[in-house]
Amino acid sequence: MDEVKANDKLNNCEIVEFLKNSMDLADVDVKTYSPLVLAYIGDCIYDLVIRTMILAKGNAPVNKIHKTVSSYVKANAQMKILHIIEDELTEEEMAVYKRGRNAKSFTSAKNATIVDYRTATGFEALLGYLYLKNRMDRIMELVNFGLTKLEV
Template identity: 50%
Template sequence: MKETIMNKNIQALLACNKEILNHKATEYSPLALAYIGDGVYEIFVRTYVINKGNAPVNKMHKASRELVRAETQAKIYHSIEKQLTEEETNVLRRGRNAKSISVPKNADMTQYRHATGLEALIGYLYIKGEIERINELINLGLMGLSNEV
């Protein structure tokens, strides 16, 4: 019950921005999509963590930090890639192949590129207003992580 309410709250929060996003998602570079996708992913992760129950903020921060690491995002990338449409796969690939100026400090380059691909996909879907699809893919990825443990 609480999770459903939280998911509806996220969708309402993100959907209110749909009116001000007046560009087509295809007009953005993969790194611009990853930039906005990083923020959207963070909201989902923090909501997921707080949904687990009230805890000291430090513990919630540590749990969130683990889920936003490039290594974890790369695992999510691999767990959802077979569930994507052709269009989504193309965006994921464009994000993964984008040449970033920054170098990751806590991940290898392959993990970092996969994480960028995931963030680009989330950004793309966000700009298109497909919040439900973002929710579906992130939940699928998080289930894949919990099955790993």
């Protein structure tokens, strides 16, 4: 059983490579992506992680699942998680976060302050960067650390 869990962890960390190989996609230097593009994919990854976590708790009406997921993925919750994990970030990760936070976005925050929205964008950029660097293990380490201390 432990071997299966170890293999699952390894396979989960190789998802980017699997997708690239399956679709014959070329490698791209992650540092060439704009911070908003990193945030775009990071938003998707974070949403998938949270949805997976909520669904693992059992079947429920979709509207209840959506409401619960929304409480974790809204800008204010992401801002709180970022502040929880901030001291755990490497210099490189902090630089990516700051690039995302400081990026000029043409969309406005819905139901969030501009500070929460920009912090959440930085958080999503960090997750997108780690995902494209094939560091799902690090994403889960940071998200799990943040979620254990988050009060939604």
